[in-house]
Amino acid sequence: DVVMTQTPVSLSVSLGGQTSISCRSSQSLVHSDGNTYLYWYLQKPGQSPQLLIYKVSNRFSGVPDRFSGSGSGTDFTLKISRVEPEDLGVYYCYQGTHYPWTFGGGTKLELK
Amino acid sequence: QVQLQQSGAELVKPGSSVKISCKASGYTFTSYDMHWIKQQPGNGLEWIGWIYPGNGNTKYNQKFNGKATLTADKSSSTAYMQLSSLTSEDSAVYFCARLKRRAPDYWGQGTLVTVSS
Numbered sequence: 001d002v003v004m005t006q007t008p009v010s011l012s013v014s015l016g017g018q019t020s021i022s023c024r025s026s027q028s029l030v031h032s033d034g035n036t037y038l039y040w041y042l043q044k045p046g047q048s049p050q051l052l053i054y055k056v057s058n059r060f061s062g063v064p065d066r067f068s069g070s071g072s073g074t075d076f077t078l079k080i081s082r083v084e085p086e087d088l089g090v091y092y093c094y095q096g097t098h099y100p101w102t103f104g105g106g107t108k109l110e111l112k
Numbered sequence: 113q114v115q116l117q118q119s120g121a122e123l124v125k126p127g128s129s130v131k132i133s134c135k136a137s138g139y140t141f142t143s144y145d146m147h148w149i150k151q152q153p154g155n156g157l158e159w160i161g162w163i164y165p166g167n168g169n170t171k172y173n174q175k176f177n178g179k180a181t182l183t184a185d186k187s188s189s190t191a192y193m194q195l196s197s198l199t200s201e202d203s204a205v206y207f208c209a210r211l212k213r214r215a216p217d218y219w220g221q222g223t224l225v226t227v228s229s
Binding site for chain 2: 035037039048049050051054055060092094096097099100101102103104105106
């Protein structure tokens with residue numbers, strides 16, 4: 001199985017500040033069709049995960065441009081700028097390239 | 113708008129089975145795979161499998177072969193997951209989620225399954 005390793009496990013940030021989360025995969029996430037199926041989700045307390053970024057760097061519908069994704073191959077990053085209270089929760093990366101599809105262990109974003 | 117409404121929490125006995133439902137609305141049910149995910153406290157998220165309601169095709173994470181069975185009823189736009197031979201390791205929140213571009217985009221609210229005697 002592809003192991004998705006997120007760092008850090010937890011993060012403290014000030015409102016209005018900027019931060020980033022790293023996600024590394026144990027294998028390249030480039031699919032034979034040329035796409036890289038790497039996604040980012042946010043799970044707010046008591047809620048279901050919500051999609052933020054699809055295929056590395058595309059923001060899902062309604063996601064503010066404060067969120068941006070980048071990376072390639074096995075190394076990916078989610079950046080959050082101008083952090084707002086509604087950004088707090090646990091962030092997960094996910095790969096849909098190799099079966100079984102797998103999630104990272106999560107990064108908890110808290111207020112400093 | 114896309115909505116996935118899951119059935120309520122279940123308290124079940126070890127060794128028994130449980131069937132969770134996920135009713136879809138706001139899109140063409142038969143055009144998208146439905147994805148199921150397990151979340152245990154402290155254990156993150158695990159992909160269980162998907163079903164394509166259009167023709168009933170399924171794909172499972174091998175870890176859940178024999179544990180989970182996915183079905184779908186086109187007439188009611190409802191997907192189901194049955195979990196069998198339940199143990200304490202199956203106690204978790206289970207999510208259904210619509211699949212697009214090989215990943216979940218819209219998620220249900222989750223169903224808590226507690227296995228206890």
